[in-house]
Amino acid sequence: MERTYTTPHEREPIVKRWPQGPRSVPLARRALREALDDWGLRDLQDAASLVLSELLTNAVRHGRVPGREIETRFVSNPVGLRIEVHDASEHRPLMALPAPDAGGGWGLPLVDTLSEKWGVCDREGPGKLVWAELTAEPDSGHS
Template identity: 60%
Template structure:
C-alpha cells in the first residue's frame, strides 16, 4: 500500500494537485484495505490506477482492481464498532462520486473521483 500511496502523491504533484494528497490518500487506502482483507484471490494481484480528470473537473480518478467478484457495500456501524466507516468516509470525501464496476477478466474495480472543491 505504501508504494501505491507514493505513486499517487507523485502523480498529484506532477499534475499540480498536491493539495488533494491527504484526502486522495485516504480515498485510496479504503478500497485498497478492503481488497487486501476481503478480496484476495490466489495467484492474482491487486492493482491501482490513477488518472487526472478532464479539464474543467480538475481532479483525479482513483481505481483499485482485484479479482474477487464480491462488491463492497457501505454499512451502518455502531459507535463502538472498530470498523465499517471507510466507505462512508470515501463517500464524504468524494461528494458521493464513487462506485463499483465490472472490469475485463475476473473481479471488479472500485473507483472514486476527487476534486479540489469536494
C-alpha cells in the same frame, strides 16, 4: 519521443500492480502522492491518500484471489482525479454505517464523505473495480 501535454487532464493514467498484502498500501499511497505532485494536484493529496488507503485495504482484506495482484489506476481528469482499485474477487463491497462504538467498518463511509462520487463496477476479466472521483480546487491547475 516525449509527449507534451497541454492540460493536466490529458496526462496518461498511472497504472500499477501490487501484491495482495498490507505493505502495498503505503507503497501505493507514495505512488499516488508522486502523481499528484507531477499533475499539480497537491490540494488533493490528503483526501486522495485516505480514499486510496481505504479502497486498497478493502481489496487486500476482502478481494484476495490466490495468484492474482491488485491493480491501481490514477487518472487526472478535467475536474480532479479518479482513483480505481481492481481486484479479481467477485465479492462487492457494500456501504453500511457501523455502530458508533465499532472498531472498524468506517472505510466506505469515509470514501463517500471524501469523494465527489464513488462506485463499483465490472471490469475486463474476472472481478471488479472500485472507483472514487475527487474534485480539485479551481486554482489547482485544472481549468
